[in-house]
Each structure stands twice: as C-alpha cells, then as structure tokens.
Amino acid sequence: MEMDSIYMGLQKPSEDVYSTVNQPQGKRAGAEQGDPTAGKAPPYRWAALVLAGLCALSVAAIIFLAVYILSFQTKSLELQSQYSELERNYTNISATVFTLEKNYSNISAKYSALDQYCPVTDTSSKEQVCKACPQNWELFNGKCYYFSTDRMNWNSSRDNCTSLGGHLVIIESDGEQGFLSDKAWNITQEANIINEEKSYWIGLTDAVTEGTWLWVDGTPLIGNDQAKFWATRSDGGKEPDDYKGEDPSGEDCAQLEPKSNSQKTWFDASCTKQYERICETKAVIA
C-alpha cells in the first residue's frame, strides 16, 4: 500500500502540485468541501519520510552486522587460542604417554624379579605370601643378600647379580662386613668343606686403574674406612698384592674368603677365576 502511494505520487506529480497552485479560487473552495485529498500532507513528504525510515533501517542493519561480525571475530580468536592450547596439551600428553610407556616396559622388566618376593605358596588358593627378600636371599639391616652356590668369573658374577635385580655386594659398615663374614663362615662350616677354597666375589675392582679400587656403583674405596677389611696373608703379607704368579695381568677383583673370628677377609684375585658370589639388593619391607 505504501509503495503504491509512493509510485502514484512520483508518476503523477503535476496532478497534485499544479492543481493546487493553478486552480482558481472558486474551485479550490469547492474542493475544500468535496476533494478527498484536500487537507493532508503532500505525498512527496511521505516519500521523504519513507526514505528516511529505510535509511534508518539500513543503518540499524549495518550496526547489527558490524556487532555480529565483531563478536564472530572475537569467538574465532578465542577458538584459535583454545586450539593452540589443545595442541600444546596434545604435545604434553604425547610426551607423558611416551615416558609412561618407557616406565611400563621398565617396570615389566623388573616384575619377574619382584615376583620372587611373593611366591605362590599354596597353589590351590593362589594365595601369595610376600617377604622382605626374594626366596633364598638373607635379610640383614634392610638389605637382602644372596650367597650363590655356583661359581663364575667376576664379570659374569657382576652381570648375574644385575640380572637378579641387584648388584655384587657393596660393603659399607662393620656390621655389614661382620654379618657377611659370619654367614660365609657358617656356610663353609655347614658344607664341611674346610679344605676346599670357598670364596665369594664382592663388588670391588681395580681393573680400570691399577690400585684404584672402585665399588660397582662407582664409589671409590680409597680414603674409606672399609679399606681395613683387607686380609693379611698367612705369610704376613698385606692384601691387596696384585700377585702376578697365576695371571700375568695381576689381581684386579676382590673376594671375601671367610675366616673364623676375623673381619679382615678381603683378598684380591684374578678376575678370570671362578668363585661364588654375594649379590645385594634392597629389602622391599624394611
């Protein structure tokens, strides 16, 4: 309806404008009584008003669109930062998963060794009784010791202790040395093989630098109180002597040879000789 009236106004402007201006007075007076368009605002003003309205509508639409686009941009920025945070999190999680996988394989490798602490004692109930030390290991002062019955050279002994989840024994105190010497002596007595050489490799060697004795964990013996555990030979000579009579490369590995009533039980020996060994590991329950 509005559009129609605008058109009408534009198509026939003369009818209204000129008729108003040119009509004689009498006709105008008559028109005041009979003409339906008389007394209303001129149609061009309607057109202007409608155009202004359209203009206002357009401005409103533009403002609305601008606000909409701005909020859209803000959202997009937000999403972008969230995306990069997710990417960072993903990298972080990947790294965590990687170390977890490595830790898992490490733990799996140790599981079989740990299993010895909890042997299935009753196969019918599958009940496990866990101990501080693996089966056949001796508990002393929070640590477990394995006195082997088989013999190996020093390198193999070191590797075997590692494969059992421990290391060749590292002796750190008088108490520990006393326990090991006593235990080794008792085993010797029980086995009743006093005349047979029965000696245990310990985790001490000077194979890298002659005269520099190192424990298997890299700790040096030099300057340590424990050096007093070296034995005195039956001929009165002091150990270690790096004796080259049997092995021209000398004696670079330490063994514990049990004696009655003496703590000075260490001798150096050729690393290639076969002896029993003492392995050590931490007790799981102190």
Ligand SMILES: *[C@@H]1O[C@H](CO)[C@@H](O)[C@H](O)[C@H]1NC(C)=O
């Ligand atoms: C990223 O990880 C942190 C915790 O590390 C969490 O608070 C944040 O919500 C995560 N971000 C996303 C986008 O998932």
Ligand SMILES: *[C@@H]1O[C@H](CO)[C@@H](O)[C@H](O)[C@H]1NC(C)=O
């Ligand atoms: C990465 O993960 C560690 C935990 O594994 C967490 O402390 C740290 O806040 C994370 N970093 C990021 C950027 O999410």
Ligand SMILES: *[C@@H]1O[C@H](CO)[C@@H](O)[C@H](O)[C@H]1NC(C)=O
């Ligand atoms: C993996 O194990 C090491 C110790 O071996 C520990 O410090 C680290 O936090 C562990 N990593 C995870 C992701 O559990």
Ligand SMILES: *[C@@H]1O[C@H](CO)[C@@H](O)[C@H](O)[C@H]1NC(C)=O
């Ligand atoms: C796995 O074990 C090896 C040696 O036992 C160690 O060097 C390495 O750091 C361990 N890795 C983790 C992730 O704990």
Ligand SMILES: *[C@@H]1O[C@H](CO)[C@@H](O)[C@H](O)[C@H]1NC(C)=O
């Ligand atoms: C013992 O192992 C070390 C490496 O730890 C090696 O250098 C040395 O040659 C080995 N000795 C013998 C006799 O096999």
Ligand SMILES: *[C@@H]1O[C@H](CO)[C@@H](O)[C@H](O)[C@H]1NC(C)=O
């Ligand atoms: C270590 O020695 C024990 C016997 O004392 C043996 O059962 C085991 O197979 C040995 N392990 C290796 C890797 O030689």
Ligand SMILES: *[C@@H]1O[C@H](CO)[C@@H](O)[C@H](O)[C@H]1NC(C)=O
């Ligand atoms: C050695 O045997 C004696 C006598 O049987 C005993 O009293 C002592 O506790 C034993 N020592 C060790 C470390 O087994």
